[in-house]
Amino acid sequence: MTVTDNPGADDHAAENAAATSPAAVSPTETYDALLIGGGIMSATLGTLLQQLEPDWKIGVFERLSEVAQESSNAWNNAGTGHAALCELNYTPESSDGTIDPSKAIGINEQFQQSRQLWSALIERGVLDEPSTFINATPHMTFVRGEKDVAFLKKRYEVLKEQPLFAGIEYSEDSRVINEWAPLLMQKRRKGEPFAATRVPAGTDVDFGSLTRQLFEHLAASGVDVETNREVRNLKRQKDGTWEVTYRQTVGRTPGKVRARFVFVGAGGWAIKLLQRSGIPEISGYGVFPIGGQWLKTSKPELVAQHKAKVYSQASVGAPPMSVPHLDTRVVDGEASLLFGPFATFSPKFLKNGRMTDIVAQVRPGNILPMLKVAIDNPGLIKYLVSELLKGHGKKVDSLRDFMPSARDEDWELLQAGQRAQVMKKDPKKGGVLQFGTEVVSSADGSIAGLLGASPGASTGASIMLGLLKTCFPDRLAAWEPTLKELIPTYGQTLNSAPDTAHEVLQKTAAALQINV
Template identity: 70%
Template sequence: MSESVDVVLIGGGVMSATLGTLLKELQPDWKIVVFERLGDVAQESSNPWNNAGTGHSALCELNYMPNADDPSKAIAINEQFQVSRQLWSSLIDRGILDEASTFINATPHMTFVTGEKDVAYLRQRYETLRKEPLFAGIEYSEDSRVIHQWAPLLMKKRRKGEPFAATRVPAGTDVDFGAITHQLFDHLTENGAEMRLNHEVKKLTKKNDGSWDIRYRNRVGGAPGSMNARFVFVGAGGWAIKLLQSAKIPEIKGYGVFPIGGQFLKTSDPAIVKQHQAKVYSQAAVGAPPMSVPHLDTRMVDGEGSLMFGPFATFSPKFLKTGSWFDIVQQVRFSNILSMLKVGATNLSLVKYLVGELMKSRARKVDSLRDFMPTADGADWELIQAGQRAQVMKGGKLQFGTEVVSSTDGTIAGLLGASPGASTTVSIMIDLLSRCFPERIGGWERTLRELIPTLGTSLNDDPERAAEVTGTSADKLGVLA
């Protein structure tokens, strides 16, 4: 007979870790089991070397504001990141997360562009954002001396006469989502949750009573097993679509995903790292997906500083770095094949971009780095493979973002998509709780507001409150407000 539990979390990433932590605070009596197919958690998208760790808050990412006069999406993403900051601050107070410096560090966020068209755009973007409370600290300059003070490596030996401009927000952050994931899961297992590593979920079947039968296999030895759960969350990155299709919920019909990989150039040379303390984003190439916006990033992982530049798009049919070569084919259903074909036919610029990226030699990738850092020496940089991102395909369109798919009865939910992903995890999981537990969310509200004081309100609409809340979380996290 199958063991019965309250909650099964599939996937050992920051999404499952965050949802599990929230549920443990809200329902400490519930039994939670986590299935992770690899030998440790945070080995795919949550791993610090598989993402940029930007702490996406739209301070520097131009793709969140394609229209320089419309800040609505940028504000929404910043609001979501403030929710994450508030929860992390509360979890430090409760001893659930370790000292803030183990997972978050102050790192200015910058945008740097060249050419008259992009300079004009960035100038207008600055004029729009500087009026918004959550972007109050933004700075703008077209002066090479000022930009050199902000980020020397951008300006050394740069061609004269080239139009350029930059914005800078000192209150940016670098976040190690792998560290957050490990710390949250450590707390969960210390408080009764069960972690099953090297266990791969193979099939999900709904029973007549509304619960779910989970069939799994131990990847060490191959022993099969089963478990029954009242609620299932599939937070398995690109693998999620396979499991949601296995569950045969009608809500997954029509969905497909397109995998895009990435590589970064990385250096840990202290002499180079100390000259660049910022995350600097620019404009994406024509046809490039938003996740491929070029950026030169300061990273802090396990106490060591590094710089990463990229990403350079790669292609693999796998939905995870450790996935199957048949992933992209196995997702095909009658309900999604026409939508997927339409995506291919209407995204020829993306196809052209990917082909160009795949043909880039290492030398050409270093040349791209020199567009940011004119003095770059390829011998100082190594090429590393980043994570796989499964972009959502739905209704004949390729969507860039994250999307929760849940059953009508709220007994199962999963997450599809990519950026801004990890940075907005808390808001995504709060939304999931509201969807899947409508009869309980009212009773949970008091605890949720203890964890996230501004839950359900807009900080950007209240400048004084915005300053107070960002200042409080900044003090707790050891970053700038």
């Protein structure tokens, strides 16, 4: 990864000065929409806006030398096409033992919108061949122990009745599971209770490739996609536009532009920029950064024996994003296996962030919610400490719970991306740590930003559709015909219409070449 500019803590004072003092330059451009951050969210929103309003002047500012280098980079995320097919945290078990599938259904609905959008963009020539960013990869859940086996079976019985989960399979038979994923069964202890579910129509997504392709088309369509531009401040003008101050990260030349609408899709840095904008809606929000590492192998004999994404139960105290999984990954056409993630800690909000990030976010409005989160989550702190103490050997020991035959020498450690989990006020608890994504927008809809992490990338189309509804309510009626061309079931739910769900799943599978 190439980083043009990554100042350390000694740059923090200069950063604060730049954020509060006007640069001695005048705005050079006025954009209808300015997108800050070169990840999948800005790429998705930019693509939607360009399709809806081809005459708009749109700009994209990315602080690094290339787009898709933070959370959207293929090696910084799991690449799971999150449809809740295998993730147990989306189907919680209530105190009376029942399974609630509503969250899983909602996430699957959102992923289907992404699939429809990608299918339409392939047809329109925006995206390349499907295999350059998406590949069929069965999604599995594997558990051990009587309690978890009983839970997984109940989960299966609930989900198999849902149209969006048609085709889900369940087995406690070692011979069947061995056919699905041989590495799970080799040297497995006899007599150990275990079970697995499998959905053959799962996917692996290279969000880095997807993001780059979207930005390449935007640039070819006249959108200003500018790298090495770090946004320093946002100031609302009397006419309702935003004055955006930036500097070039090569040479540090300052500059200004104006924008009628601003989207902050800057990952963990979104909170910093939203705070500088001064909108009251960001008051009470903070973020907690959690890093990660993967174990990776590209050994052909291992890769050939595992063609699935296999999720399991999280450790006690672990955040949902740290659910262990053994995954097939296809990046730039090359297959490999990843296991993890193993949590790490850094005060940076981005992999290429600053050591002062976690402190610089503190404001009078968010300090109490953040303190309450710290008090209420001792299990998370204990989990992070235990993860930090694991060396390479201990990490491979964790892998052996999945793959008993794993050898230390076959696996290498790979640093994953940073995830900035949302902390915010809560009327009952005072403050909560929230897993997932959240859009924060101003009352007039002129600025919005995205906070949080997984399953954001997979559900990006749905999240951006929600943003359009919030920020451009007066334009939705005129946009609806085009939105329905891009996403035929726009405004509908699929799970409540089995025939439509089946038809959409089949059509997008054919368009994305993920038939199984």
